[in-house]
Structure formats: structure tokens, C-alpha cells
Amino acid sequence: MEESIYGWWLPIDISVNGHKVDLLIDMLHWFMVVIFVGWAIFFTYCLVRFRAREGHKASYETIKAKPSKYAEIFVVIFEVVLLFGLSIPTFGASRTDFPAEGDDRVEIHVVAEQFQWNVHYPGADGKFGSTSPKLVDSENLVGLDHSDPAAADDFVTAGIMHIPVDTPVVIRLTSKDVIHSFFIPIMRVKQDAIPGMAIPMQFEATRVGEYSKAIACAQLCGNNHFTMSGDLFVDTQEDYDAWLAEMASGGDEEEEEEEE
Numbered sequence: 001m002e003e004s005i006y007g008w009w010l011p012i013d014i015s016v017n018g019h020k021v022d023l024l025i026d027m028l029h030w031f032m033v034v035i036f037v038g039w040a041i042f043f044t045y046c047l048v049r050f051r052a053r054e055g056h057k058a059s060y061e062t063i064k065a066k067p068s069k070y071a072e073i074f075v076v077i078f079e080v081v082l083l084f085g086l087s088i089p090t091f092g093a094s095r096t097d098f099p100a101e102g103d104d105r106v107e108i109h110v111v112a113e114q115f116q117w118n119v120h121y122p123g124a125d126g127k128f129g130s131t132s133p134k135l136v137d138s139e140n141l142v143g144l145d146h147s148d149p150a151a152a153d154d155f156v157t158a159g160i161m162h163i164p165v166d167t168p169v170v171i172r173l174t175s176k177d178v179i180h181s182f183f184i185p186i187m188r189v190k191q192d193a194i195p196g197m198a199i200p201m202q203f204e205a206t207r208v209g210e211y212s213k214a215i216a217c218a219q220l221c222g223n224n225h226f227t228m229s230g231d232l233f234v235d236t237q238e239d240y241d242a243w244l245a246e247m248a249s250g251g252d253e254e255e256e257e258e259e260e
């Protein structure tokens with residue numbers, strides 16, 4: 001919590017794929033700077049060069065010069081390179097190339113509600129207990145079915161997410177009520193949480209730390225939308241295992257959890 005995660009430019013990046021997103025953002029902004037400055041100079045030049053003067057008559061012929069054609073071809077090529085060279089591969093890396101089940105990965109279910117992120121962990125057995133909307137109440141935040149043996153060691157935190165460092169994390173995201181958007185700027189990931197859909201997303205943290213309010217809701221979801229944040233803890237594998245064990249055995253008071 002010591003470290004400020006938002007600087008004057010982009011937030012700190014502690015994810016494996018984040019630098020590609022940053023490269024795209026940087027390139028697009030520099031491209032816009034070049035175009036803006038270029039057009040501003042050309043516009044100013046035209047205002048002076050073609051101002052109304054005695055003895056000059058306006059011509060409505062379009063320009064035949066080559067430079068404008070070259071500039072347009074350059075813009076098209078640049079945008080094709082951005083799209084196929086950077087955007088689509090980046091999107092693919094973070095949205096479609098999921099680590100297979102059984103691989104070294106951590107799976108966590110996130111259930112959004114007004115105005116809180118409920119984070120459901122499968123416990124030591126690695127199996128998520130079944131859930132049902134009918135079982136949701138103020139105690140049972142995700143509607144865990146306690147008659148399911150797989151649910152016995154499951155636990156749920158509210159607004160607190162622990163993940164291990166250097167391990168792919170797969171989130172299955174859904175919502176209890178309205179559309180929310182699970183946004184972790186320092187991981188460069190954002191995904192809408194939609195009622196009735198379980199949407200997978202993934203990221204991998206590269207740096208251990210406690211990141212206060214690192215999880216935000218990026219979809220205006222009601223009056224207290226602005227309070228809908230969560231703390232992210234990126235732990236070493238040992239710390240993560242210790243936290244899981246602690247939570248499975250009842251946890252501490254600060255963190256809400258489900259017990260049988």
C-alpha cells in the first residue's frame with residue numbers, strides 16, 4: 001500500500017502482457033501528436049498562403065500534388081500494422097490463449113454485485129462448490145450450495161483478492177445484478193461482468209505487493225459505483241499458500257468468508 005500505483009502517465013504495470021497494451025497506447029498517442037502537429041502547421045500555412053488578397057481569385061480545383069497522396073498511404077499502412085501487428089496479437093495473448101486446466105494456474109471466480117466484488121476461492125481441493133442464485137443471501141454472498149461436498153472448503157472474500165506472483169490467474173467473471181466491469185489497471189485488464197454469463201479472463205502478476213484499491217468497477221452500475229473497489233495482494237507462492245490455509249481454517253475478522 002506504500003507504493004503509489006497511479007503516476008502522471010500510465011499506472012504501474014505489474015503484468016506479463018501489460019507492456020503490449022502500453023506500447024499500443026504510447027504509439028497511438030505519439031501518432032496522434034504527429035498528425036495533430038502536422039495538420040496544425042499545414043492549416044496555419046494555408047491560412048497565410050491563401051489569404052484573400054487584391055488581384056487573386058479563389059480556385060476550386062482539388063490539389064493534384066503527390067505529398068498528400070503519400071501521407072494518406074502512410075496512414076493506411078501504419079494503421080494496418082497497428083491492427084494486425086499489435087492489437088490483434090495482444091488481444092489474442094490476453095483473451096484467447098488461456099493456460100489449460102491442469103497446468104500451473106490459479107482459477108478464481110469473481111461475482112460482482114452492487115457495490116462489491118465477491119471473490120470465490122475453491123479451497124484446498126481445488127474444486128469449486130456449486131452455486132445457485134436461490135441460495136444467495138446476506139451471509140452467502142455467492143449462493144454456495146453447502147450440501148455439495150466440493151463446497152466444504154470453499155471461501156469467499158469481499159473486496160479482497162490474493163493471487164500468487166508469476167502464475168497465470170484465470171478469472172471466471174459474472175454478476176448478480178447489473179452489468180459491472182472488472183478493471184485492474186495495473187494488470188491492464190478490463191472485462192464486463194454480465195448477469196447470466198460466466199466470462200473467462202486471465203492475467204499474470206510479475207511483482208509482489210499490496211495494491212490498495214487496485215480493482216475498480218469500470219461500468220457505471222448505480223449510486224455507489226465509485227465505492228466499488230477491491231484490494232489486490234500479489235503474494236509469493238508461500239505467502240499465498242499460507243493465506244489460503246488461514247482462510248480455509250476460518251480466516252480473520254477483516255475478511256468475510258463462508259463457513260459451513
Ligand SMILES: [Cu+2]
Nearest residue numbers: 180217221228
Ligand atoms: Cu459496479
